[in-house]
Amino acid sequence: MFDQLIGREHASGLLGAEVARTAASHGGLVLVAGEPGIGKTALVTDVAREAGGHGFLVLGGSCWDAENAPGYWPWTQVLRALRRLVDGEEWAELERASAHALGALLADPRPDDAADRDDFALFDAVTTALVTASQRRPLMVVVDDLHWADAASLRLLRFAAQHTWFERVLLVGTYRDAEVEPGSEGDAGHPLREAMLPLLARATTVALEGLDEAGVGDLIARTVGRRAEPALVAEAHRRTGGNPFFVEQTARLWQGGGAVDTVPPGVRDVVRRRVALLSPEVAELLRQAAVLGREFHRQVLAAALGTPPARAERLLGQAVAARLVVPRADGGFAFGHDLVRETLYAALDEPGARRRHAAVVRALDRRPALADRVPPAD
Structure with missing residues (x-):
């Protein structure tokens, strides 16, 4: 029914x-x-x-x-x-x-x-x-x-x-x-x-949770009128987390010739609104995390921010509650959607991005053991 x-x-x-x-x-x-x-x-x-x-x-x-x-x-x-x-x-x-x-x-x-x-x-x-x-x-x-x-x-x-x-x-x-x-x-x-x-x-x-990969493929087909290649479906699922609005916006962008790594404007607006609802401290933490990649460890993030790990964990708790970040089984964290991280990173001006990358390098210089907790670059 x-x-x-x-x-x-x-x-x-x-x-x-x-x-x-x-x-x-x-x-x-x-x-x-x-x-x-x-x-x-x-x-x-x-x-x-x-x-x-x-x-x-x-x-x-x-x-x-x-x-x-x-x-x-x-x-x-x-x-x-x-x-x-x-x-x-x-x-x-x-x-x-x-x-x-x-x-x-x-x-x-x-x-x-x-x-x-x-x-x-x-x-x-x-x-x-x-x-x-x-x-x-x-x-x-x-x-x-x-x-x-x-x-x-x-x-x-x-x-x-x-x-x-x-x-x-x-x-x-x-x-x-x-x-x-x-x-x-x-x-x-x-x-x-x-x-x-x-x-x-x-x-x-x-x-409601995100669609699985098969559902993402079906939604892309319904949105653009034809089936997408499995690799494209997998990429859409990875970047959107199965969020139907994100999937539809991404599919229309790709259908119109947009680059695979481009964030659709509608998605960008949604993400910015969600981040704006958070405290400035949590928003800054997420911007620093975006520099680290889709996956990150709280100790690396805390060292880059120059804040105690316990405080970083409390702020991460708010990001998790906002469904922007999810905890991982290995004790690390990941952005709920790649599009969230990409939106945050794209919003950084060049000096801001350089400053945050430099903060990561300095943190790893001070504590070389943390390098093992930095995932490989995407």
Whole structure:
């Protein structure tokens, strides 16, 4: 049933089972997590399309990455969709069931200060509308990009999840786990982390990883219309880590005659945004690591930075939590994607690159034994 996306059969099956249970009995809360470009929205959109074809009323809202986004913005979109998709008689019924409180989110112009509202009454009104609508047919409510949500919208999602548990209402959210979930010790992290934690404790979480090499080959073929040579597929998998967005961008670049070692502009922008979310100390550590290569050892990195190994390890913990770096079985580390390292290295100006290379040489001169922990050049 839910098998339209390359390499997502297991995740589609999990979501499909949630849809089937909601249709037959009761819903719940599902959170789809992963790094930017991994295919969270594509997966949920595919499942929502299938659910709509099987009688579900599908409602959706997206959070907005802007300081001037109004409070409860994704829920305003959900209610607008509900009002648009049901007939006038049913909408009037929903308004009566919610004591006509839905207008607080649909008012135009809307109140400027959401904090002045009675949150419980608003939460109850929205939840009651969803439950009432689900008496006629099952509902699937999708809230995309929860990492950009306001705290009040997350509280409303938590309230709805708790009070629709025995109803035919399936709540689905997507979020970038590296921006929300706890990182290393002492990392203050995302400002909405505290609001997200109760959701994470209650939800079924579907975590998306990169495609395997076969999936990368299939995605390249779908993107450019023909199969790629095995060596090219292997190179794409190595450089992208199987991230579908990175694979598609790379395939289009190659199809247009771009060099194999060129970082696509769209990928470069995504990587720069992810690095910008980190502290300056972690960003500098990653730039120094990019000079060392795709794989590196923390002791070499610490020596080049002139920082204690314990501090370098703490900073690396934050990079690992951000999914930019992965630990290796041999005790070393590696960039999650070659494209991450290439983007970081390409951003260095010539004096900066020379200075960082010189720092590595000086570190190895002072501690020759570390040379054994420097991987061969790519």
